[in-house]
Amino acid sequence: MHPDTHTHSAPSIEPDKNWRIWWMLLRPHTLTAAFIPVSIGTVMALKEGSFNVWLFLAMLLASVLIQAATNMFNEYFDYKRGLDNENSVGIGGAIVRNGVKAKTVLVLAFVFFGISTLLGIYICIESSWWIAAIGTLCMVAGYLYTGGPLPIAYTPFGELTAGLFMGVVIILISFYIQTGTVSIDAFLISLPVSLLVGAILLSNNIRDLDGDKENGRKTLAILMGRKKAIDFLALIFICSYIFIIAFILAGTASLWSLLVFLSVPKSVFAVKSFRGKSRPIEMMPAMVATAQTNTQFGLLLAAALYISYLI
Template sequence: MEQTQPAQTGWKVWWQLLRPHTLTASFVPVLIGTALAIPHTGIHLPLFTAMLIASILIQAATNMFNEYYDYKRGLDTAESVGIGGAIVRYGIAPKTVMVLAVSFCAVAVLLGVYICMESSWWLATVGSICIAVGYLYTGGPWPIAYTPFGELVSGLFMGVILIQIAFFIQTGTLTFPSLLTSVPTAILVGAILMANNIRDREGDQRSGRRTLAILLGHDGAVRFLTGMFISAYLWVLLLMVVGIAPVWLLLVFLSLPKAFQASKAFHGKSKNTEMVSAMKATAQLNTIFGFLLALGLFLGYTLS
């Protein structure tokens, strides 16, 4: 494919390749899972740090697999919105992107070995599945990203499972309350992908994808996204009403303006360039909501 810009190797190119606005989906669940462990045990900081770095590395590798395979399938061009652009804009060799992605996974595996040594070797299987899903999201013969199940898979693995791993390595157990508390985060992680798919709906449809946003249409997908936001907040209220979570979780409602901003920014938009701000607001909502949720858990458990 002909490059539209001369090759660049500045740090900004590599930083964009990581798609930093998506990395919130990796570190926020680790914070929440660790905060959930506070009533049960003292926090093992080296384990927390290893888990945090490994999660970020796997998410970054997933983004690079995405960059590589979208290029190979001819989906990315220099005009594409929301991509890292290292290959099509800045001339970075596709092989370099793939090698970097595999290297990130390798480092994550080494960190995983340490985590298993300090907790349980059963996590080796779970971690391997997480890495495989990261690859199969856009790699392999049947990419998950091309189906209506992307939001469900990303929410399950980057929300529920990641929180449970972070909780388990601190406590050595799993609990029903920790599982229920992970649901709002899973919803908002899925919302990041939904927002991305709404923005890219027309291009994805031309390329043969069948994402949920394509099946619902623009207006239906925006309504679905709004429903995801509402469900996350209602779930937090339910957790407090039934006594599973402390009332400090009311802090998450400070993020409501960002939810309104993200939803409103999609309405009446037809061009993907017009929806970039809405996609960013959705990612920011996940970050703010997640931090406030973790803070609410921390305050609720330490001040009670």
């Protein structure tokens, strides 16, 4: 545990690097996990003939801010528990490597939550106050992912939690605020998106397996072991593509949805890049490729849904 008054030799920060430090603190590669579900839910609503651009923008910004705040809580609590150090692998470490004050990171996270709450109030006024309860639950989950006495990230339920909230919940909220209802099709489309969000967390836990084990975590990757966890990651990718084929056969999605298969090479690269690796730095390309698979798959799916709407 590191007290707020902990003094460490913070490296000097060049002025032109300040923006990069704050940008990396947001962990930008994870923000597509917020952007894509909102886009997909909204495009699904568009197919139903409903679209309000201000609701879309409010939902998009709120989701991105909640995701960014969650990343900051992660940064803060990893520091407080002594999990981050100057040699930690990854884009986290603004506190230990770049001299950003821990309290500043925590305050900024709550500021982002505050802005999200204001956006949520607008969304509720325009749709339903039930959204307030769900939005609050999303923020609580974001905080408890690495905060609280038993962080979700320390359990085998991290992937499930992230996939549920950043996939199913956000897509259905985005659809609901536009249409005033939910649909089976919107729920079904959310499933492969949820799987791929969970895959991002799984890839992170595969990379950090040894360090997490030393710190007493019980992540899914630790319980399964590295080899089986990588096999499970491959299975998640496969199931995501099988879902799309099933949706096309069932008439839930159009043939345009086959566009998502353009992301297959990136998923194959991710799995292959994990094989035979044990050092965190060696697994960074695989982790990045997993996040890129989610981004490519999601954007291609959103594009396919929009094209099918246009024609």
